[in-house]
Amino acid sequence: MKYFILVPDGCSDWAIESLGGKTPLETADISNINALAKVSETGLVRTVPVGMEPGSDAANLSLLGYNPAECLTGRAPLEAAAMGIEMREDETAIRTNFVTLDGEIIVDHSAGELENEDAEILIKFIDEKLGSEDLRFYPGVSYRCLLIAKNAGELKAIPPHDILGKNFAEYFPQGDEIYRDLMRRSHELLKNHPLNIERMKNGKPAANSVWFWGQGKKMSLFPHKEKYGVKGCMVTAVNLLKGIAYYAGFSCPDIPGATGTIHTNYEGKAQAAIEAFKNGEDFVFLHVEAPDECSHCGDLDGKIKSMEYIDKKIFAAVYDYLKNCGEPFRILVLPDHKTPLEIRTHTDEPIPFILFNSGKDLVADETKFFSENGVNENNFFESGSALAEYFFRK
Ligand SMILES: [Zn+2]
Structure with missing residues (x-):
């Protein structure tokens, strides 16, 4: 049996007036996924x-x-795992953003999507000046760096992207004074750093402070294979999911050109999934960040287009492979959460799914679609793990 879960991150949405009251999913041409929806079980989770x-x-x-609720300690330990940083029990991983402060205001949570090279220079500088045996700073991807702190004090922090345009002093992390102290000192060190002077000359935002959030201790997950009996592979561009793959015990191929944006390498992801199945993996979890990223940017057209690319360039190819692989298979298509364009952030509302089982011969139901209103709302799963249990074992 082959198992395929396709996750277009944040693709589910609310009705949008300019779409005549439809959602982006109801508007996008996702004819391949919708053809399968007709002969799938559908529902909400x-x-x-x-x-x-x-x-x-x-x-x-x-x-x-x-x-x-039981296993998640924070996002930073997942990113640390994806970056190849081995954590010890007495260490805490803390996401360290490079941000742009202007006077009293935090104006950019990413210092203009700070280039990798600049981030590396600046985080090395910060590590030299503020680091110690118990405090080590690491470069990550772009503005997303990491602090590994030994025997760290308590930290309660707000993500910087939630306080843009606000007086940052009102949102400084709570808990141990050391974090506020490090942030203040980083600003003193960075505001006149030659690289920032150069950036400002070129009209780029200065990376003139660090901002801590997303902290957590080393996680512990049971190996996915132990519970569900399938050998898994994660196909994704983002470190968060790569970290989950590390803890769950999945293989995680590098996909050239996979970016986490609408310009990602869709074909490459489909190919990686097919290769994984061919190489004996039983299960592929394929994650595409693009619809979520478009929602955060308020890009309605991009959100619709990214779903069409996912349907045509990923879903169609992997489905075609599975149909012809000679083994029974199951496919689950669903987002991880909604990201409504109207609010440009995630919600915790139930999300639609379609579940195809090649062993179940369902009569086609033309009223079914992969969308918020096209699924059977009476087929409700209280948790993702209840749906996983059903998908893998029933
Ligand atoms: Zn997401």
Whole structure:
């Protein structure tokens, strides 16, 4: 048996006036996925436990059969794993953004999507000046760096992208004074750094402070294969999902040109999934960040287009392979959470799914679509792990 889960991150949405009251999913031409929806079981699933932040970390863990309320310690330990940093029990990983402060205001959570080379120079400088045996700074991807702190004090922090345009001093992290102190000192060190002077000369935002958030201790997940008996592969561009793959025990191929944006390498991802199946993996979890990223940017056209690319360039290719592979197979298509364009952030509402089982001969139902209103709302799963249990074992 082959198992395929396709996750267009954040593709589910609310009705949009300019689309005549339809959602982006109802508008996009996703004819391949919708053809399969007609002969699939459809329904709704709650992927984020009530009371938890609707982050991609919690939602995707849930889809894989884990309970995020029990196992998720923070996003930074997942990113640390993806970056190849081995954490010890007494260490805490802390996401360290390079941000742009202007006077009292935080104006950019990414210092203009800071280039990798600049981030590397600046984080090395910060590590030299502020690091110690117990505090080590690491470069990541773009503005997303990491602090590994030994025997760290308590930290309660707000993600910088949630406070843009606000007086940052009001949102400084709570807990141990050391974090506020490090942030203040980083600003003093960075504001006159030659690289920042050069950036400003070129009209780029200065990376003139670090901002801490997303902290957590080393995680512990049971190996996915132990519970579900399938050998898994993760296909993704983003470190968060790569970190989940590390902890769950999945293979995780590098996909050249996979970016996490609408300009990602769709064909390359489909090919990686097919290769994984050919090489004996039983299960592929294929994640595409593009619809979520478009939602955060308020890009309606991009969100619709990214779904069409996913349908034509990924879904159609992998489905074609599975249909002809000579083995029974199951396919689950669903987002991890909704990211409504109107609010440009995630919600914890239940999300639609379609579940195809090649062993079940369902009569085609023309009223079924992969969309918020096209699924059977009476087929409701209380958690992602309940759906995973059903998908892998029933
Ligand atoms: Zn997500």
